[in-house]
Amino acid sequence: MQKNLSGKTLLIIGVLLVFMYGIFFGNDPFDPMKVIQVMRDQGVAAGIQQNIHLGLDLRGGTHLILQVMVKDAVNATTDQTVQRIQDGLAKAGAAKATVTKPDPVNAPDKIVISGIPVDKISAVRAMLDDTLGAKDYDYSSTDTGYNVTMKPSSERDLEHAAVQQAIETIRGRVDTLGVSEPVIQEHGLGDNQILVQLPGVSDPARVKEIIQSTAMLAIHQVIGGPYASLADAEQANGGAIPPGDVLLPMNAGAGGDSNEFYLLPRVATVSGSDIRDAQPGRDENNRPDVNFFLTNEGGKRFYAFTSAHIGDRLAVVLDNKVREVANINGAIRDTGQISGGFNEQSAKDLGMMLRSGALPASIQYREERTVGPSLGRDSIRAGVTAAAVGMIAVLIFMLIYYHAAGINADLALILNLVVLLGFLGFSGATLTLPGIAGVILTIGMGVDSNVLIFERIREELHAGKAPGAAVDQGFAHAWVTIVDTHVTTIVSAFILFLFGTGPVKGFAVTLTFGLFANLFTAVFVSRVIFDAELKRRPRTLSIG
Numbered sequence: 032m033q034k035n036l037s038g039k040t041l042l043i044i045g046v047l048l049v050f051m052y053g054i055f056f057g058n059d060p061f062d063p064m065k066v067i068q069v070m071r072d073q074g075v076a077a078g079i080q081q082n083i084h085l086g087l088d089l090r091g092g093t094h095l096i097l098q099v100m101v102k103d104a105v106n107a108t109t110d111q112t113v114q115r116i117q118d119g120l121a122k123a124g125a126a127k128a129t130v131t132k133p134d135p136v137n138a139p140d141k142i143v144i145s146g147i148p149v150d151k152i153s154a155v156r157a158m159l160d161d162t163l164g165a166k167d168y169d170y171s172s173t174d175t176g177y178n179v180t181m182k183p184s185s186e187r188d189l190e191h192a193a194v195q196q197a198i199e200t201i202r203g204r205v206d207t208l209g210v211s212e213p214v215i216q217e218h219g220l221g222d223n224q225i226l227v228q229l230p231g232v233s234d235p236a237r238v239k240e241i242i243q244s245t246a247m248l249a250i251h252q253v254i255g256g257p258y259a260s261l262a263d264a265e266q267a268n269g270g271a272i273p274p275g276d277v278l279l280p281m282n283a284g285a286g287g288d289s290n291e292f293y294l295l296p297r298v299a300t301v302s303g304s305d306i307r308d309a310q311p312g313r314d315e316n317n318r319p320d321v322n323f324f325l326t327n328e329g330g331k332r333f334y335a336f337t338s339a340h341i342g343d344r345l346a347v348v349l350d351n352k353v354r355e356v357a358n359i360n361g362a363i364r365d366t367g368q369i370s371g372g373f374n375e376q377s378a379k380d381l382g383m384m385l386r387s388g389a390l391p392a393s394i395q396y397r398e399e400r401t402v403g404p405s406l407g408r409d410s411i412r413a414g415v416t417a418a419a420v421g422m423i424a425v426l427i428f429m430l431i432y433y434h435a436a437g438i439n440a441d442l443a444l445i446l447n448l449v450v451l452l453g454f455l456g457f458s459g460a461t462l463t464l465p466g467i468a469g470v471i472l473t474i475g476m477g478v479d480s481n482v483l484i485f486e487r488i489r490e491e492l493h494a495g496k497a498p499g500a501a502v503d504q505g506f507a508h509a510w511v512t513i514v515d516t517h518v519t520t521i522v523s524a525f526i527l528f529l530f531g532t533g534p535v536k537g538f539a540v541t542l543t544f545g546l547f548a549n550l551f552t553a554v555f556v557s558r559v560i561f562d563a564e565l566k567r568r569p570r571t572l573s574i575g
Contacts, residue, residue, distance in 0.1 A: 036566065039559045046551075047446060050453025054083070083455045085230065086463030086537060087214070087402055089414075092230040093238065096398035097201075099223045103392035104193035105186060106139040112163070113142060113275065114298040116179070119158040120144075125151040128176065131274035140181035147176045193391040194223050200390050201227065201242050204383065224397060230461075235401065241380055242394065248306060248323065249299035250333070250367070253344035253356060256293035257281065264292055282352040293346055293353050300336050300345075305329025307365075311378035314368070319378040323367050330365030338362040349381075414467035421471055422448070425478050433485055435573035439560045440481040443552040447477050450548040451541065465538035473545025476520070480553035484509045485574055498572035502561050510554060517546045 087094060109132060116130050128146045132139065147155050152172070159170055159177065167185040170177045181189075194217060202215045205227075218226035232238055254276060258264040264278050265271055272278050272294070281291040309323040325333060337345075337359050347355040347367070373381070425444065429437035451470060455462055488505030496504065521543055528539035565572070 036559065036563055039555075040563070043446070043556055043559060047449060050450045050457075053453030053456040054449070055456070083452065084459060084461045086461045086466070087228045087230045088464045089462065090230040091402045092228065093232045093235040094398070094400040094402065095227040095229075095239070095242070095396060096218055097197075097225040097227060097242070098395045098397045099194050099197050099225060100393045100395060101190035101193045101223050102136075102139050104189055105181065106135055107391070108189060109139055109142060109181065110297050112168070112179070115162055116142070116144065116159070117275075119162045120147075120155065123151060123154040123158040125155055128155070129274070140186055142179040143176065144179065145173070145176040149175075190223060194225065196391045197394070198225055201225065204241055205229065205238070237380075239396070239399075241383075248303045249348045250301040251295035251299050251346050251348055252336075252340065253346050254294045254296065257291035257356075258294070259290060259292075261292065264294060268294065279346075279348060279351060279353050281356075282349070282354050291353075293356065295346055295348070295353075299348070301325065301329055301333050305332075309382045311373075311375070311382045312368075319373040319375055320368055321373070321378050321381050325365040325367070327365075334362055334364045414464060418467060418471050418474070422474055425474060429478070429481070433574055435564075436485055436488075436561075439557055439564075440478070440485070442560060443481065443557045444474060444477050446556055447473065447545065447548050447552040450552070451545045454544045454548070455541070460540050461537060462541070463537035465535060466541040469538045469541030469545060472542055473549060476517070476546060477549045477553055479516070480509075480513050480549060481557065483512055484553065484557065488572075488574060492572065492574070497570075499565050499569060501572070502558075502565065506554065506558055513550070513554065517550055521546050 113130050113132065120126055120128050120130070125147050127148075128144060128151075131143050131145075133141060133143055144155070155177070156172075159179070163170070163179070166182075168179050168181055170179040198215055198217065202213070205213050205215065213230070214226065214228035216226055218224040227242065229235070229238060255264070255267060258267065258278075261278065268276075275297055276294055277297045278292050278294055281293065305325050305328070307324045307326045307329075309321055312320055312322045314320045341359050341361065343359050344356055345359055346353045347357075422444065426437075426441045429440040429444075431437070433440065448470070451473060454460070460466075484505055487509045488501050491501035491504045492498070524539040524543045524546075528536050528543070531539060561572075
């Protein structure tokens with residue numbers, strides 16, 4: 032029974048060393064001294080925690096459920112459609128026709144065109160066919176115009192896209208804050224909600240403010256104002272705010288009176304999508320401000336507008352509040368400045384939010400929970416204690432029940448645990464409380480595999496076979512059963528990973544890799560140990 036035991040033994044030792052390295056240094060393999068310093072100052076356990084990411088339930092942090100107000104995205108899209116229709120009406124010779132949204136709050140998908148001259152009805156219909164097409168909007172004729180309505184399928188697609196864009200925008204903002212291993216994903220079934228979990232957040236109030244801020248920057252021409260009140264604005268405009276305009280308040284933080292209002296066109300000259308970059312800076316009085324830079328397309332459009340409106344006023348609008356009003360003294364191409372009311376941190380935050388892009392819709396908080404680090408430490412202590420007690424009990428049982436062969440199983444189980452923890456270190460996967468449950472279940476599956484092999488070897492020995500033949504037959508027959516049980520469990524874990532949320536995914540990840548590690552340790556490592564023992568004592572086998 033000559034086996035290449037030396038090569039197999041070296042392979043096992045190599046795997047052991049690689050994954051031991053992964054436990055302590057896998058997260059930052061090029062700077063191991065940092066982890067060594069942590070272990071020297073705070074202990075080995077702290078070094079492991081430095082390398083293996085802990086989830087919200089173990090590390091503490093903030094749990095948020097956000098509601099995306101998708102109607103805002105629909106409103107913004109139909110506002111742009113209104114502008115396109117107005118431009119098209121002018122080209123169709125019906126410039127005096129009016130385009131309104133009768134109920135932007137409750138019915139943002141509806142647009143009404145009225146006052147079209149009778150001889151221009153067909154020309155306007157052709158313009159609508161060319162401008163809107165039949166993909167996104169339905170439109171029906173009235174006596175003097177058309178009712179335009181966004182199709183339900185297009186509205187659903189727009190709402191879904193708004194949620195996905197909000198997720199990506201929030202992820203970009205959170206990443207710039209340096210929050211490690213955040214969970215940001217869609218929550219619920221069709222509820223337009225987002226789950227945000229931020230482990231180890233030290234300033235949840237600031238993170239909440241940054242997440243919730245739409246950071247929707249827009250530049251509008253000023254039509255009227257400042258007005259002291261809504262009533263004054265309505266009186267100055269014939270008793271009502273024109274349908275195509277909007278009245279916005281002045282932000283008190285910008286140095287203006289919060290009771291002042293400005294009348295602006297509903298459609299902006301420059302919007303957040305035209306922002307190429309934004310950086311904190313200093314104004315002429317050395318106060319913090321934010322400088323923004325437009326894209327080529329946005330810059331061309333802004334240059335054409337300012338060239339044609341020298342002497343008029345522009346309003347810089349941020350989150351539906353007028354931040355600044357200034358006269359156009361000359362053509363402006365692609366650079367602007369937002370000043371007033373900033374400190375160093377708020378200027379940096381605004382620049383970051385503008386760079387990451389505006390949220391497509393406003394955000395409301397549906398649920399907020401804070402997990403304290405002490406609760407996380409208790410969870411770690413309880414989980415580690417459960418895993419340690421369970422493993423020690425299993426190790427003792429295997430020794431008692433299977434005698435010397437139990438040592439074989441115990442070594443395979445310990446290597447299994449080392450491989451699993453090393454994988455967590457190398458992959459950067461987040462360990463959660465359910466993940467610890469996956470580790471414990473992996474230990475149980477490892478014991479199950481060894482029991483299957485050992486009992487089969489016992490049967491072969493009782494049938495009168497020699498120890499070497501019994502080991503060969505035991506592994507050969509048990510192998511099929513072991514693979515079958517592991518594959519079915521891995522498939523189940525894969526389904527959990529596809530459809531589960533963060534903690535469930537953590538359980539699925541640790542369980543899946545633990546099962547792959549178990550196939551290696553229970554079959555390959557255990558067989559090598561048996562072969563080494565049989566090479567030393569070929570006629571005896573202590574297996575209970």
